[in-house]
Amino acid sequence: MAEIPVLISRDEVKGLLKYSDLVSHLEVALAKFSKRNAEEVIQPLRTILPLERYNGFLGVMPAYMVQENILATKMVSFYQRDEGSDFPAHQATVLLLDPQRGNVTAVMDGTVITEKRTAAVSAISTKFLRPPHAEVLCILGSGSQALSHYEILTQMFSFKEIRLWSRRKEKAKMFSSKVKGPVTVCSSVKNAAEGADVIITVTMAKEPVLQGQWVKPGAHIVAVGACRPDWRELDDDLMREAVVYVDSREAASSESGDVILSGAVVFAELGEVINGSKPAHSERTTVFKSLGMGIQDAVSAKLVFDQWKSQQ
Ligand SMILES: NC(=O)C1=CN([C@@H]2O[C@H](COP(=O)(O)OP(=O)(O)OC[C@H]3O[C@@H](n4cnc5c(N)ncnc54)[C@H](O)[C@@H]3O)[C@@H](O)[C@H]2O)C=CC1
Numbered sequence: 001m002a003e004i005p006v007l008i009s010r011d012e013v014k015g016l017l018k019y020s021d022l023v024s025h026l027e028v029a030l031a032k033f034s035k036r037n038a039e040e041v042i043q044p045l046r047t048i049l050p051l052e053r054y055n056g057f058l059g060v061m062p063a064y065m066v067q068e069n070i071l072a073t074k075m076v077s078f079y080q081r082d083e084g085s086d087f088p089a090h091q092a093t094v095l096l097l098d099p100q101r102g103n104v105t106a107v108m109d110g111t112v113i114t115e116k117r118t119a120a121v122s123a124i125s126t127k128f129l130r131p132p133h134a135e136v137l138c139i140l141g142s143g144s145q146a147l148s149h150y151e152i153l154t155q156m157f158s159f160k161e162i163r164l165w166s167r168r169k170e171k172a173k174m175f176s177s178k179v180k181g182p183v184t185v186c187s188s189v190k191n192a193a194e195g196a197d198v199i200i201t202v203t204m205a206k207e208p209v210l211q212g213q214w215v216k217p218g219a220h221i222v223a224v225g226a227c228r229p230d231w232r233e234l235d236d237d238l239m240r241e242a243v244v245y246v247d248s249r250e251a252a253s254s255e256s257g258d259v260i261l262s263g264a265v266v267f268a269e270l271g272e273v274i275n276g277s278k279p280a281h282s283e284r285t286t287v288f289k290s291l292g293m294g295i296q297d298a299v300s301a302k303l304v305f306d307q308w309k310s311q312q
Pocket residue numbers: 078089090114118141142143144145146166167168171202203204205206207209223224225226227290291292293
């Protein structure tokens with residue numbers, strides 16, 4: 001290795017990566033991605049290596065943004081852990097490279113990047129697709145993504161009520177004691193979801209947790225979990241009834257159980273809504289199926305690195 005890369009820790013990434021920067025930069029990246037111009041963005045479908053023995057997966061997610069001169073790859077491991085396990089469900093590292101020379105310029109924690117950039121993309125979908133006068137937010141799940149989603153959605157929007165459901169009520173209570181604002185802990189998904197305007201699913205479920213019959217017509221659902229072709233968070237009724245948006249069509253048709261197994265038709269990518277080539281049907285029930293993209297990590301890593309450099 002000719003030059004030693006900079007190492008940026010989890011705590012440093014936490015301090016350096018701001019939601020406000022993420023939202024504006026991710027909007028530009030998603031809009032560009034959806035134009036499918038290889039002179040602008042190159043992002044192959046991620047490689048997923050099963051770690052069957054440990055009930056987990058390793059994902060490798062390279063991306064190159066040509067004009068911005070950003071080349072990066074994330075390695076992310078994720079596991080279906082037993083409740084109470086000492087090991088984290090997700091761990092990630094992002095490598096930022098110099099595209100001209102090919103050397104690694106920075107190695108940084110990718111776990112916080114994954115938490116923040118996923119929530120920022122969900123906030124972008126909420127911005128475009130939530131119904132008018134959205135007042136009630138519902139979060140299903142109480143892990144790391146639930147926290148980052150709570151943070152950004154309460155920063156960007158003025159919901160009157162925030163409801164939370166988690167499989168284990170004590171986890172939901174712990175969540176509500178960690179966050180700054182008020183949270184209504186609900187004892188069932190039905191109670192949490194009924195009447196909600198925006199519903200975020202951030203669980204490790206393999207079977208549907210949210211049923212279409214509980215969803216208010218016109219609600220916006222952001223489905224973040226179920227990132228394997230045989231995993232589900234949403235039932236067939238909801239998937240077939242809603243107008244379905246995704247981050248990447250290729251990823252959705254190869255990785256999303258909710259899309260593949262329901263046979264739902266994908267209406268548009270979020271990037272197409274941002275770049276104006278497809279409408280935002282905010283008057284209808286909408287689902288944004290998020291799977292996560294290498295360009296989201298690449299953009300985030302560059303923001304972290306630039307902030308880090310400006311402080312040296
Ligand atoms: N779309 C994307 O870009 C990304 C998606 N994810 C996915 O988001 C989901 C949440 O991730 P984290 O919050 O980091 O995980 P976490 O492990 O911190 O939290 C998972 C939550 O799901 C709950 N849960 C587990 N099994 C369940 C079941 N069978 N039914 C209902 N709830 C269940 C747990 O109680 C916990 O509240 C995961 O599926 C993860 O793979 C994670 C990163 C990026």
